Amino acid sequence: xxKRTTRSGRLLARTVLxxxxxxxxxxxxxxxxxxxxxxxxxxxxxxxxxxxxEDTAFSVFGGYQVNRYFGVEAGYTDFGTLEPRxxxxxxxxxxxxxxxxxxxxxxxRFSAYAKAGVQRWNVDASIPGLTGRVDDSGTDPTYGLGVxxxxxxxxxxxxxxSRFELDDADLDVGQVQVRFxx
Numbered sequence: 001x002x003k004r005t006t007r008s009g010r011l012l013a014r015t016v017l018x019x020x021x022x023x024x025x026x027x028x029x030x031x032x033x034x035x036x037x038x039x040x041x042x043x044x045x046x047x048x049x050x051x052x053x054e055d056t057a058f059s060v061f062g063g064y065q066v067n068r069y070f071g072v073e074a075g076y077t078d079f080g081t082l083e084p085r086x087x088x089x090x091x092x093x094x095x096x097x098x099x100x101x102x103x104x105x106x107x108x109r110f111s112a113y114a115k116a117g118v119q120r121w122n123v124d125a126s127i128p129g130l131t132g133r134v135d136d137s138g139t140d141p142t143y144g145l146g147v148x149x150x151x152x153x154x155x156x157x158x159x160x161x162s163r164f165e166l167d168d169a170d171l172d173v174g175q176v177q178v179r180f181x182x
Contacts, residue, residue, distance in 0.1 A: 035182045037062040042175030044079035055080030057173045071101040089125035096120050097142050109150040116143040121166050140165040154181045
């Protein structure tokens with residue numbers, strides 16, 4: 001065999017090996033992908049322009065995990081009723097959101113994640129002395145941080161803190177969530 005044939009053979013073997021490893025890695029990531037859904041409960045907190053209150057917040061969410069590092073999530077959060085410090089209107093707020101979720105696996109079962117996206121919020125206010133309600137809505141950013149512990153292959157427990165911007169006000173939510181993978 002000539003040196004040229006030996007080098008070509010080694011190059012071909014390396015190329016096949018790299019292609020096989022890349023295919024295996026892609027296949028492993030693709031196997032980790034899939035749809036998920038969940039729900040959460042926690043506290044909504046506001047400390048803005050006359051409001052310093054908290055109430056129970058509920059959320060439902062669903063998404064698609066592209067691979068172990070990236071997913072897309074949509075959800076709905078009900079912030080409950082927030083009361084003013086003094087005289088003013090009680091407000092009820094909720095939000096529907098769409099976020100990109102980046103995950104960082106720490107161990108096989110434990111990971112941290114960050115998410116950012118856009119949300120459509122709605123605020124209803126009950127003004128004392130007036131009949132009816134005042135409605136306001138808008139579209140603003142939302143973002144958050146969380147940790148996730150996988151209990152089984154299909155169930156995970158999450159702890160998350162998120163911020164929802166509502167015009168010039170910020171509403172923070174801390175929740176415990178359960179996630180079901182399909």
